[in-house]
Structures are given as structure tokens and as C-alpha cells.
Amino acid sequence: MALATQHQPLLTAAHGGDPRALEQLLKISRPDIRRYAQQHCLLSDVDDAVQEALLIVSRKLPSLRVLAAFSGWLIRLVQRECRRLGRLTLRYDPYEEEKLEQWLVVRDEVGLRRELVAALESLPAHYLEVMLLRDLEELTIEEIAARTGLTRPNVKSRLHRARALAREYLLGGKPASV
Incomplete structure (x- = not known):
């Protein structure tokens, strides 16, 4: 992301308040932001992280203050959004990291796979379907909606609930049910 040096006049104009320059800068920045988010965010959070970073x-x-720092600032924005959205999606409490580490330490790879399969099998079919389409087939929310005939908000809701139930099953030791 060498946007600061590559598009200096555009960046300067956008920084000065030119709305057309800002629009163009956001358009140019979007592919780099998206590429970075795809590498660092949960798949379900990529679009939201890109949108929030652009906003x-x-x-x-x-x-x-320093326009030459634009590229680094942009990367930090996306990193922060990926972490924030990941914590929200997984209901991750950074203070529970030690508890999570202890949970992982007592399980071997085969045990983790068995538990994951059991968690997935415990999900209701309508939740499992959207989770597999998103996380295994890596379809977008829009593609899942088109394939299943659901609305975009309904797909997002089911995906969120599926992950919450799987997490509850894995970390809470409770059977997932709805």
C-alpha cells in the first residue's frame, strides 16, 4: 500500500477537504483495504471491516497530521476493525485468553476435530447450512442469500447464531440447541 507516494496530489486534495478527491481516494484505496482484510479478518467480517475503514x-x-503516514494509518485502521469485528463475532473477551489457552492445551488435534464435528452436528440444519456455505465454500452473504432464498439480514442472523451455538458447545460444554 504505497498510496501516500503514488497518489500524493489526490491525497493532498482529499486532506484539504475536496469531496471529489476524497471519493476518488476511497475508490483507489478500497481494493488494497479489501485485500488486507481478506488476509486478516474472519471471512464474515471482511465487508464490514472494509466499509468501516473507508468510513x-x-x-x-x-x-x-503527516500525509506520508497515510498507508500505515490505513493498515492500522483495517487491523483494528478486523480485531474489533472478530471479538464481536466470537464474543471474544480478551481477558479470557488464558482460559482459552488452557482449554486448547488439554486437547490434541484429533480431539479438537472430534469436538468441532460434534459441535457442527449439534446445530440445527438451517444454521449448519449457512455456516458451511460461508466458512467451507467461502460464499459471500449475498451468494448464500441467493442460493438459499433467504434475505441478506436473515443469512447474517443465522450465521451469527450458528457460530454462537458452536462456540457455546465447544467452550461451554453445553449442547447447542434452538
Whole structure:
């Protein structure tokens, strides 16, 4: 992401408040942001991380003091959004990391696979379907909606609930049921 040097006049104009330059800068930045998010976010969070990072850039670019730092700032924005969205998706509490590490240490790879299979098998079919389409086939929310005939919000809701139930099954030792 060498946007700061590659598009210096555009960046300078956007920083100065030119709405057309800002729009163009966001358009140019989007593929790099998306590529980075695809490597660092949960698959289900990529679109949200990209959108949020672009929104932050559009709101806070005028406050960036050193324009040469734009690329690094953009990467940090995406990193932060990936972590934030990942914590929300997984209901991850950073203070429970030690507990999670202890849970993982007492399980070997075969045991983890068995538990994951059991967690997936415990899911209701309508939750399992969207989870497999998203995480195994790597379909987008829109593609899942088209394939299943569900609305986009319904797909997102089912995916969220499926992950929550699987997590509850794995970490809480409770059977998943709805």
C-alpha cells in the first residue's frame, strides 16, 4: 500500500477537504483495504471491516497530521476493525485468553476435530447450512442469500447464531440447541 507516494496530489486534495478527491481516494484505496482484510479478518467480517475503514478515512482524514503516514494509518485502521469485528463475532473477551489457552492445551488435534464435528452436528440444519456455505465454500452473504432464498439480514442472523451455538458447545460444554 504505497498510496501516500503514488497518489500524493489526490491525497493532498482529499486532506484539504475536496469531496471529489476524497471519493476518488476511497475508490483507489478500497481494493488494497479489501485485500488486507481478506488476509486478516474472519471471512464474515471482511465487508464490514472494509466499509468501516473507508468510513473512518472519510471522517478522519483531515485530522491526519503527516500525509506520508497515510498507508500505515490505513493498515492500522483495517487491523483494528478486523480485531474489533472478530471479538464481536466470537464474543471474544480478551481477558479470557488464558482460559482459552488452557482449554486448547488439554486437547490434541484429533480431539479438537472430534469436538468441532460434534459441535457442527449439534446445530440445527438451517444454521449448519449457512455456516458451511460461508466458512467451507467461502460464499459471500449475498451468494448464500441467493442460493438459499433467504434475505441478506436473515443469512447474517443465522450465521451469527450458528457460530454462537458452536462456540457455546465447544467452550461451554453445553449442547447447542434452538
